[in-house]
Amino acid sequence: MSQTMTIDxxxxxxxxxxxxxxxxxxxxxxxxxxYQWIEQQGAFVWDHRLAVQxxxxxxxxxxxxxxxxxxxxxxxxxxxxxxDVGKPIAIWPAGTTVMNVPIPxxxxxxxxxxxxxxxxxxxxxxxxxxxxxxxxxxCFQIRFAPTAAAVTDPGGDSFxxxxxxxxxxxxxxxxxxxxxxxxxxxxxxxxEVEIRRLYGLAGWDAALQKVxxxxxxxxxxxxxxxxxxxxxxxxxxxxxxxxxxxAQ
Amino acid sequence: MPLRPVQxxxxxxxxxxxxxVPIGVILDAIESANKEIHTTYDWPWTRAEANIQxxxxxxxxxxxxxxxxxxxxGSGTTWNTNWQYKRLFLGTNNVDxxxxxxxxxxxxxxxxxxxxxxxxxxxxxTVFQDTYxxxxxxxxxxxxxxxxxxxxxxxxxxxSYTLDFQSVFSRxxxxxxxxxxxxxxxxxxxxxxxxxxxxxxxxxTEYRIVYRRRPPSLQGINATSTVPESFDRxxxxxxxFKVRFGQKTPMPGWMEVKQAAYQMLQDMRARVSTSxxxxxxxxxxxxxYDQMFGSSQSVFAGGLFIGPTSxxx
Numbered sequence: 075m076s077q078t079m080t081i082d083x084x085x086x087x088x089x090x091x092x093x094x095x096x097x098x099x100x101x102x103x104x105x106x107x108x109y110q111w112i113e114q115q116g117a118f119v120w121d122h123r124l125a126v127q128x129x130x131x132x133x134x135x136x137x138x139x140x141x142x143x144x145x146x147x148x149x150x151x152x153x154x155x156x157x158d159v160g161k162p163i164a165i166w167p168a169g170t171t172v173m174n175v176p177i178p179x180x181x182x183x184x185x186x187x188x189x190x191x192x193x194x195x196x197x198x199x200x201x202x203x204x205x206x207x208x209x210x211x212x213c214f215q216i217r218f219a220p221t222a223a224a225v226t227d228p229g230g231d232s233f234x235x236x237x238x239x240x241x242x243x244x245x246x247x248x249x250x251x252x253x254x255x256x257x258x259x260x261x262x263x264x265x266e267v268e269i270r271r272l273y274g275l276a277g278w279d280a281a282l283q284k285v286x287x288x289x290x291x292x293x294x295x296x297x298x299x300x301x302x303x304x305x306x307x308x309x310x311x312x313x314x315x316x317x318x319x320x321a322q
Numbered sequence: 323m324p325l326r327p328v329q330x331x332x333x334x335x336x337x338x339x340x341x342x343v344p345i346g347v348i349l350d351a352i353e354s355a356n357k358e359i360h361t362t363y364d365w366p367w368t369r370a371e372a373n374i375q376x377x378x379x380x381x382x383x384x385x386x387x388x389x390x391x392x393x394x395x396g397s398g399t400t401w402n403t404n405w406q407y408k409r410l411f412l413g414t415n416n417v418d419x420x421x422x423x424x425x426x427x428x429x430x431x432x433x434x435x436x437x438x439x440x441x442x443x444x445x446x447x448t449v450f451q452d453t454y455x456x457x458x459x460x461x462x463x464x465x466x467x468x469x470x471x472x473x474x475x476x477x478x479x480x481x482s483y484t485l486d487f488q489s490v491f492s493r494x495x496x497x498x499x500x501x502x503x504x505x506x507x508x509x510x511x512x513x514x515x516x517x518x519x520x521x522x523x524x525x526x527t528e529y530r531i532v533y534r535r536r537p538p539s540l541q542g543i544n545a546t547s548t549v550p551e552s553f554d555r556x557x558x559x560x561x562x563f564k565v566r567f568g569q570k571t572p573m574p575g576w577m578e579v580k581q582a583a584y585q586m587l588q589d590m591r592a593r594v595s596t597s598x599x600x601x602x603x604x605x606x607x608x609x610x611y612d613q614m615f616g617s618s619q620s621v622f623a624g625g626l627f628i629g630p631t632s633x634x635x
Contacts, residue, residue, distance in 0.1 A: 172543065201346035
């Protein structure tokens with residue numbers, strides 16, 4: 075979390091950059107919007123939380139509502155309704171009686187494919203999960219498959235949730251943005267360019283491109299999920315193996 | 323390092339495949355690999371044995387059954403409702419009938435109606451059993467041998483056609499000197515394979531069956547395989563190959579993993595084959611060749627049962 079500049083200091087800086095008087099409230103709005111733009115660029119470590127939720131016996135879902143469970147594995151509890159379901163979520167069994175292997179996410183159109191397996195289902199050992207909205211509970215729901223692996227332990231089974239929270243509500247006076255210190259200037263830059271665009275000041279488009287590129291370069295090391303696309307080498311290996319297999 | 327439990331294998335495979343393969347897929351692959359490895363060779367640790375509890379024929383009381391019906395009643399009988407695989411012989415036309423069940427000590431049902439042209443009222447009968455279930459973990463082709471410990475000889479495993487042909491002359495010649503046994507179908511209810519002895523056993527006794535058992539299923543996250551600890555990684559490698567190759571688009575690297583798996587399987591076979599008995603040159607003819615007695619002294623020389631002789635024992 076930023077420790078250097080409060081939103082007040084950032085607003086003063088922003089006001090100094092532009093040739094007209096901007097109100098503090100307007101600057102606050104634009105700074106918050108700039109922060110929102112950064113949040114939209116991906117999942118970052120400052121939003122990443124580890125929580126634990128206990129799934130009760132005979133259940134195979136988690137309703138994202140209420141507060142998570144306080145356990146030594148996860149000393150912070152979170153409001154499950156604050157989970158950003160559009161950002162990566164990792165789930166893995168946290169108890170000692172189930173397999174501690176990540177449970178992969180599948181889109182809803184593939185969810186039914188993972189209901190039937192040859193091996194007998196083990197209580198609490200789920201294969202995949204998907205996300206849906208529960209009308210009854212008025213919240214998002216993480217649903218697991220196969221349903222035959224519903225928890226059998228009378229005390230329930232613990233599951234670790236590595237999630238990203240929704241962006242913080244708009245900051246008000248005296249508060250700091252959750253981003254690191256080095257983002258403060260970037261947030262001001264983004265807000266400045268946005269104001270220049272709003273008022274049609276010359277050069278705003280080039281400035282926008284420049285500030286977004288530099289912002290992305292700054293953001294990349296702070297991404298919480300380091301996903302890599304399949305490289306050319308791997309693709310070539312795949313083709314080679316396919317050819318060898320067909321030749322057999 | 324102890325034997326690898328299932329959850330360690332799952333975690334290893336998940337790590338090497340990027341954590342995106344569902345656990346159920348990995349578990350299925352491990353189970354398939356375990357079974358497939360056990361089918362590739364007569365591994366020494368699959369040897370198992372059991373007693374086949376031969377039942378005596380039953381002739382107490384009398385029976386009543388009408389022609390073209392399959393229900394029968396007894397008088398003075400104490401049939402056991404738990405009896406299975408029994409046959410009923412009414413003393414005519416050299417035909418025995420499969421019994422479906424005994425509903426009470428004095429009532430039962432045949433699988434088919436009788437077609438004798440006459441009714442049987444308080445008639446003499448014989449209920450006997452020549453068909454027996456194999457142990458639950460024994461499959462067709464897994465039988466190594468069945469011995470008669472009383473008379474100290476090995477029963478010959480013959481084709482079903484041969485057994486039926488040999489026993490057609492007298493369906494109910496009871497003796498405790500069975501010449502052989504054959505596959506006899508499958509019990510759909512009990513889900514066990516069946517074998518049949520000929521001639522039909524004449525009294526209560528026990529035979530010893532030695533066989534290759536099906537490997538125990540790897541159920542439960544702490545289950546371990548029966549594969550020797552030095553080679554238990556072969557299951558994991560084989561499973562990883564199946565996981566990689568089984569994707570909609572095979573995951574790169576499946577060829578190397580497959581090669582490593584089958585190489586380790588070959589190494590295991592070369593090292594754990596400790597019994598020369600399993601590898602003698604005539605093994606391919608097993609079980610028709612019995613090296614213990616030698617081809618000229620075999621109790622079953624020429625496919626004909628000639629009985630043990632003092633020269634061959």
